[in-house]
Amino acid sequence: xxxxxxxxxxxxxxxxxxxxxxxxxxxxxxxxxxxxxxxxxxxxxxxxxxxxxxxxxxxxxxxxxxxxxxxxxxxxxxxxxxxxxxxxxxxxxxxxxxxxxxxxxxxxxx
Amino acid sequence: xxxxxxxxxxxxxxxxxxxxxxxxxxxxxxxxxxxxxxxxxxxxxxxxxxxxxxxxxxxxxxxxxxxxxxxxxxxxxxxxxxxxxxxxxxxxxxxxxxxxxxxxxxxxxxxxxx
Numbered sequence: 739x740x741x742x743x744x745x746x747x748x749x750x751x752x753x754x755x756x757x758x759x760x761x762x763x764x765x766x767x768x769x770x771x772x773x774x775x776x777x778x779x780x781x782x783x784x785x786x787x788x789x790x791x792x793x794x795x796x797x798x799x800x801x802x803x804x805x806x807x808x809x810x811x812x813x814x815x816x817x818x819x820x821x822x823x824x825x826x827x828x829x830x831x832x833x834x835x836x837x838x839x840x841x842x843x844x845x846x847x848x
Numbered sequence: 849x850x851x852x853x854x855x856x857x858x859x860x861x862x863x864x865x866x867x868x869x870x871x872x873x874x875x876x877x878x879x880x881x882x883x884x885x886x887x888x889x890x891x892x893x894x895x896x897x898x899x900x901x902x903x904x905x906x907x908x909x910x911x912x913x914x915x916x917x918x919x920x921x922x923x924x925x926x927x928x929x930x931x932x933x934x935x936x937x938x939x940x941x942x943x944x945x946x947x948x949x950x951x952x953x954x955x956x957x958x959x960x961x962x
Contacts, residue, residue: 838883839890
C-alpha cells in the first residue's frame with residue numbers, strides 16, 4: 739500500500755528557532771495535509787494543499803505541495819512552547835481515504 | 849459546533865475479551881472513519897462509512913473487528929476477541945462527505961489489552 743516517509747522522526751529546538759520537516763512518498767497524491775497531535779487528543783488539521791506547487795500559510799506555518807506530487811514540507815517560524823506535539827503528513831489519491839505518515843515529534847526548549 | 853465525540857476515553861481488558869467503542873460525528877457529516885493508532889505510529893484506516901454504508905473496509909481484520917453505522921449517524925466499533933496487539937488508540941473522524949479531506953478527529957479511545 740501507499741507509504742509516507744516523514745523526516746526527521748524527532749527534533750529538539752530552542753524557542754524562537756525555525757523548524758522544517760518533510761514528507762515523501764513513492765506514490766503521487768492529489769491532496770496533501772498536515773495535522774498536529776497533542777498528548778491525549780486526536781490530530782487537528784493545520785494546512786491542506788490541493789495543487790502541485792501550491793504554497794500555503796497559516797499564521798507561522800507554511801506548507802508546500804511538491805511539484806512531483808510525491809512530497810510536501812512544513813515550516814514553522816519562530817517556534818513557541820505550544821508548538822510541541824507530533825506533526826503528521828497525510829496524503830490522498832482518487833477517492834481513497836487519507837494515508838498518514840509516522841509523524842515528526844517536535845520538542846521546544848524554552 | 850460540537851466536535852466528534854468518542855467514548856470511553858480509556859479501556860483496559862484482558863486478551864480474548866470483547867470491547868466496543870462509540871463515536872458520534874459532527875452533525876451533518878456524512879462520512880465517518882475509524883482509524884487505529886499504535887504507539888509511535890500514524891493513524892491507520894480501519895473502515896470508512898458514507899452515511900450508513902461501508903465504503904472501504906479493506907484493512908479491517910474482519911475475523912475479530914466489526915463496525916456499524918446503522919442510522920447513518922453514530923457508529924460503534926467492536927473487537928471480539930481482543931489480542932495483545934490490538935492495544936492502541938482508536939480514533940474516529942468525520943467529514944462532510946468523501947471529497948472533504950479535512951477530517952475532524954475525536955480524542956480517541958485508548959485500549960490496553962493485558
